[in-house]
Amino acid sequence: MSWVDAMEDGRQRVLVLAAGVSIVTGLGLVGALELGLARLRRRPVSVGVRRGALVFGALVIAELGCVAWGLLVEPRWLDVTHLEVETRRLPAGTRLRLVHFTDTHLHGQSPLIESLPERIAQLAPDLVVFTGDAASSSEGLHRFNALxxxxxxxxxxxxxxxxxxxxGEPGEGIFGDAAAELVGSPVVLPGVPVTLCGAPNGFGKDGLRCLEQAPE
Incomplete structure (x- = not known):
């Protein structure tokens, strides 16, 4: 499947969701109009019409909230979680700082994602791991690798x-010299008794096999 096919599949899902929301919103709008006309004519309003009007109002509020979140909040929100793990398998006094990030979905302009190199550098990582969905297009992948x-x-x-x-990008080496790609074989880090195991999406068994092959 190409990037175009992958994006088209995503668009179809969005269209189906949008169609469902539109149908429910339309039904609610009809209920709201009937409620308004009934009040103007001073006629009794059925329970169904009242419920339809309430559904319409709730959907409008929810949709406005989603739009506001997507435009104003999420593009500027970076959540950093610090987790400390202790192990006896490292030599005494050894500290290893790993930074993990994922699902950047880079496509258009994103000041938040483009600021990641500087923000991650402030954490002074020994090791950086990215776990997939870097971009939504070939151009986005090139920009991600540059970052x-x-x-x-x-x-x-x-x-x-x-x-x-x-x-969208069959084959190995899509990250070029930006990162070493984990493809199911153990990778022993230089100078520390740590082994990395990872496998691409859809190859979970390779990841498990990698763990079995990793040195103790």
């Missing part, structure tokens, strides 16, 4: 394909 190259990581940058890349 990824700007992220410093002492032990390297690693990535796996998500469903977007698996459908």
């Amino acid at each position: 990824l190259r700007r992220i410093p990581a002492r032990l390297g940058r690693f990535a796996v394909k998500g469903n977007n890349e698996a459908w």
Whole structure:
């Protein structure tokens, strides 16, 4: 499946969802109009009409809220979660900082995503891992790789394909020199007893096999 096919599949799902919302909204609008006309004519209003008007009003509020969230909140919201994990398998005094991010879906202009290299650099990572769905087009993937190259990581940058890349960019090496792609084989980090395992979307069994092959 090409990028175009993948995007077309996504558009079809959006259209189906939009059609469903439009039908329900239309029914609610009819109910609201009937309610208004009944009041103007001073006629009793049925329970069904009242419910339709309430549904319409609730949908309008919900749709406005979704639009406001998508335009004003989400594009500017970066949530960073810090998690500390202790293990006896590392030599005493060894600290390893890993930064994981995913699902950037880069396509058009996104100031938030384009600021990620600087924001991640402030965390001083030893290791950077990206787990798929970098972009929604070939152009977006090129821009993502350019951003990824700007992220410093002492032990390297690693990535796996998500469903977007698996459908739109067949074959290996789509991240170029921006990140080493994990394709189901164990990768031992230099200088530390840590092994990375990962597999592209749709190849979960390869990931499990990688864990079985990883050194203790």
